[in-house]
Amino acid sequence: MYFSVYDRMNAVVHLPTLNDRESDGTLFTNDQLRGDRLFWEFLEYSGVSLKDILGATTFESFNARLQAASNVLTEEILEYWTQNQDIEVRVSVAEGRSGDPAPFNSGAVGRARIYNQLHRADTSFSERSAGFTWFFSFLIKFDRVKKEAKGKVLLLLDEPGLTLHGLAQADLLRYFSEKLSPYHQMIYSTHSPFMVPHENLMASRIVQDLVKVGDNGRRTPTGTQVREDVLNADRDSVFPLQGALGYSLTQTLFVGKHTILVEGPGDILYLRALSAELARRSRTGLDPSWVLCPAGGIDKIHSFVSLFGGNNLDVIALSDYTKKDRNKLDALKRSHIIKAGGVLTMADFTAQEEADVEDLFDAQLFCSIINGTYQLSGGNELDPAKLKAADESTERQVKKAEAYFRVLHGVPEFDHFTPSAWLLANPGVLSGDAPEVASTLGRAETLFKALNALRKS
Known part of the structure; x- marks a missing residue:
């Protein structure tokens, strides 16, 4: 079965005429009646046929059938239309009014309307968005295909879902997977990235x-x-x-409900290594439900949270800090895009005015990591005295290391990531009870306790 044209259901039909066209078969052979045919299928889909409605002899039985149809249709559309969960599908039948155009000015007229519970107002089905009317009509049509097909069917769909919002296209893919693919083979063409599984x-x-x-x-x-x-x-x-x-x-990028935005991938590796060592010692490491995500600095945190805020994530930020970042940090806190108290800096845990994740490490331990990473030995071997003297204008160890490497010859260029990767691969550096290890793990534990306390339950 090949589909290149996707019919949209008519919102209003003249039921006696629809009944006549069903009886003589023209409803199913005349392509001009596709919209009416979908309304007939719409009623059949709900489990309440046109004959049931026209044959009802009391108000209560008549009203019960319409309510039953409305409830069935509402449940189905809400299962596969996640864009708005405040809507109800309502089927109504009333005598035509004399001022309406023929044939809707007399006899029983069926209407499909969409009621919005949030706004407490309803609109005609035809006045809904093109995407909604397409999606609803598609569900009705393909339920008939699934039920009426004799044996298995190869469904060929040409550009389905063109009028749908990207997330609604994801709903359509879910419908394909749950309602069509288990029963039939399906091939569809698309240019939309949201229709690619x-x-x-x-x-x-x-x-x-x-x-x-x-x-x-x-x-x-x-x-x-x-x-x-x-x-x-x-x-x-x-x-x-x-x-x-x-x-x-x-x-x-956010693979968990609770997310900590950090500067870059190096921060993630340093924090993971420190947390693993603390856990090995039965001390407090980072709660495993926290997911660390690189945001690229204070400047980009606002954009990140804005982009993913719709996912209802528990997000906090842990940033490096310099004096020039003060205004940016204050603006981020004032924006309330991150919950109160959820913006932390490395300076809060290092007793320094400016700090990076590297400043959690004692100077002696940091030098050991640098020496191991770049295999520095002899005159090139780094120690705390050389590190301090490399750049006395800053207290940030990573900036001192950069300055030290600028005067070395025959060694790779220093970068922020490589030492963190080396530490993760060589966790033994953090073992033992040396004073530099103890002080480093103490600062890290204080940081992790503060982060864990910000996690929403």
Whole structure:
């Protein structure tokens, strides 16, 4: 079954006429009546047929049938339309009013209306957004397909969901997975990244128009190819897949409900290494329910929280701090985008006016990590005295290390990430009871206790 045109249900139908067209078969053969046919299917879908409604002889039985239809339809649409959970589908039947256009000015007229519980108002189905009317009509149509198909059906859908919001397209994919795929095989075409199943990307195929470019630069078409190597197609063809991957990545940066925004990936590794050692000693490490996410600094925290705030996450920030960051930090706290008390800096835990994550480490221990990372020995070996003298204008150890490396020859350039990765791979540096280890773990434990106390239950 191939679908390239997706009908939209009419919001108002003349029930006696609809009944006549059902009886003589024109409802199912005349393409001009597709909208009315969907209304008939809409009633059948609810379990209350047109004949049930027209055959009701008392108000109570009549009203019960309409309410039953409304309830069934509301439950179904709310299951697969997560954009608005305050709506109800209501089916009404009333005598046509003389001022309405024919044939709706006499006889029984059926109407589909959408009631918004939040605003306590209803509107005609036809006045809803194009995406909503499309989605609702699609659910009705394909329920009929599923029920009436004899045996299994290969469904071919051309560009479904074009009028839908990105999140509504995700709802449509869920409908495909739960309602159609278990019963039928399905292939659909799309240009939308939101219609690409990022959790099963290799089920996708790229349809690529191949072109051969001659030595003289002339382009000659060589045919169309359906490719399984979806990530190796040309840039234009692979764009929807890139979009799907990008969206998936942004949604999984926060892989837990409780998130701590830190400066960069190096901060994550340092904090993980310190927490693991404290846990090994049965002391307080970072609560495992916290997820550490690199935000890139105070400047970007506001954007990060704004982007992901809709996910109802418990977010706090732990930032490096310099004097020039004071105004930015105050503005972030005043914005209330992060809960009160949820913006912390490394300076709060190091007794320094300016501090980075590296300042949690005692100077002797920090020098040991640097020496191990870059295999410094002999005259190049770093010690606390050399570290302090490298740049006396700052108390930040990472800036002192950068200054020290600038005067060394024959060693790799210093960066923030490599020492943290080395520490994570060499946890033995944090073992033992040396004074520099004890003081470092003490500062780290104080930090983790403060972070854990900010976690929402």
